[in-house]
Amino acid sequence: MKITKLETLHIPDYPNILFVGVHTDAGLTGWSDTYYMPDAMRGFIHQFASPMLVGHDPLAIELHWRRLYEVIAHIAGKGAEIRALSAIDCALWDIFGQSTGLPVWQLLGGAARDRIRTYNTCGGPGYGRNRGGRTGYGTDGPADGKYEDLIGFMTRPAELAQDLLSEGITGMKIWPFDYVVHQPGGWDDWRTFKGAFEPNLRTLGGQMISNADLERGLEPFRKIREAVGDKMDLMVEGHGFWSLPAAKKIAHALEPYKPFWIEDLMRADDVDALAELQHSTTTPVLASEYLTTRYEYKPVLDKRAAEIIMIDPTWAGGITESKKIATMAEACKRPVAMHDCTGPFTLMAGIHLAINCTNAMIQETVRAYLRVTYPDMVTDIPVVERGQILAPTKPGIGTSLLPDVRGREGVTSVVSP
Numbered sequence: 125m126k127i128t129k130l131e132t133l134h135i136p137d138y139p140n141i142l143f144v145g146v147h148t149d150a151g152l153t154g155w156s157d158t159y160y161m162p163d164a165m166r167g168f169i170h171q172f173a174s175p176m177l178v179g180h181d182p183l184a185i186e187l188h189w190r191r192l193y194e195v196i197a198h199i200a201g202k203g204a205e206i207r208a209l210s211a212i213d214c215a216l217w218d219i220f221g222q223s224t225g226l227p228v229w230q231l232l233g234g235a236a237r238d239r240i241r242t243y244n245t246c247g248g249p250g251y252g253r254n255r256g257g258r259t260g261y262g263t264d265g266p267a268d269g270k271y272e273d274l275i276g277f278m279t280r281p282a283e284l285a286q287d288l289l290s291e292g293i294t295g296m297k298i299w300p301f302d303y304v305v306h307q308p309g310g311w312d313d314w315r316t317f318k319g320a321f322e323p324n325l326r327t328l329g330g331q332m333i334s335n336a337d338l339e340r341g342l343e344p345f346r347k348i349r350e351a352v353g354d355k356m357d358l359m360v361e362g363h364g365f366w367s368l369p370a371a372k373k374i375a376h377a378l379e380p381y382k383p384f385w386i387e388d389l390m391r392a393d394d395v396d397a398l399a400e401l402q403h404s405t406t407t408p409v410l411a412s413e414y415l416t417t418r419y420e421y422k423p424v425l426d427k428r429a430a431e432i433i434m435i436d437p438t439w440a441g442g443i444t445e446s447k448k449i450a451t452m453a454e455a456c457k458r459p460v461a462m463h464d465c466t467g468p469f470t471l472m473a474g475i476h477l478a479i480n481c482t483n484a485m486i487q488e489t490v491r492a493y494l495r496v497t498y499p500d501m502v503t504d505i506p507v508v509e510r511g512q513i514l515a516p517t518k519p520g521i522g523t524s525l526l527p528d529v530r531g532r533e534g535v536t537s538v539v540s541p
């Protein structure tokens with residue numbers, strides 16, 4: 125079997141996602157997706173990766189990873205190049221699975237479990253969607269709209285927690301402190317918050333948090349604990365916005381509410397600062413979907429800077445690299461959590477890894493994505509039963525693009541050579 129061409133496909137309604145296909149002369153095509161700056165990834169895939177891969181055996185997965193990584197490292201590439209490599213790697217695993225008739229988790233060495241616990245990241249159906257050429261938090265939906273879980277955790281957190289528990293979901297991730305960082309009006313403007321990309325000369329940008337803002341941010345935690353006690357695990361998302369003293373202050377204030385983890389209160393770019401945060405709090409620090417390859421995870425593990433390791437398979441280096449990162453974490457007694465909130469193939473890759481890796485703890489999902497967004501893109505959605513995702517059974521990655529996607533308005537496909 126030989127690789128014949130690489131394809132990238134973009135749907136304007138989901139502006140951050142790039143679908144990546146690897147075609148073969150056996151008639152098999154492996155697919156993946158990755159997220160953020162699709163044009164930059166397209167450039168790498170068609171200018172660099174395609175000439176390096178076409179004509180070669182798609183199942184020499186380790187060889188292709190190393191060859192592509194060496195080119196990327198040579199040009200000090202980091203973000204878009206690694207994300208593109210990640211998607212190509214996942215597509216090769218999809219081909220491997222399709223060609224053997226086995227799901228990817230089986231090819232990784234088989235099951236460590238037959239299902240993996242999931243939690244709900246409380247984004248709504250508009251989270252990350254195209255809104256007049258820009259993407260953001262998607263809080264322009266109806267306040268009582270179905271699966272409007274971001275509006276939910278800001279306005280009716282107890283009701284949302286009860287609703288999730290009724291489905292068997294016993295973990296939820298929320299980010300009520302985000303609105304203090306970038307909005308001139310802080311809390312009062314939260315529904316207009318477009319994200320960190322908006323220029324703003326009137327905020328402190330996360331250097332510190334006032335006591336009043338801290339109390340507002342704690343409100344959902346307080347209300348959820350009052351309503352459902354300890355039945356719900358609460359994950360705190362910080363999106364990397366805070367300084368060390370602000371992160372310490374938030375972490376300390378959250379301790380009475382016993383969060384399951386505190387995630388990316390700071391960016392994971394200063395490992396010493398991250399270690400300082402971890403050692404200042406009894407709550408496990410989680411780091412980080414922002415890290416790529418074993419080489420960036422190694423110092424976090426070496427310095428004991430986080431107790432839980434988050435991996436995004438289509439950002440960190442693909443299935444091949446994510447398995448190695450998980451094993452490194454296991455050697456340091458750290459569990460891993462797999463990232464979603466991006467694209468359907470990324471979620472599937474995470475699930476296969478979570479079924480296989482002995483130290484996998486939990487898989488992120490967004491119920492709005494599982495029920496609204498992903499069914500608009502792919503044929504198969506993971507099966508969730510009472511808060512547990514069942515091991516996929518189909519060969520390969522276990523889902524494929526809907527046949528009508530190519531014909532949709534504005535969809536672009538680039539093929540090379």
Ligand SMILES: [Mg+2]
Pocket residue numbers: 361363387388413
């Ligand atoms: Mg996150």
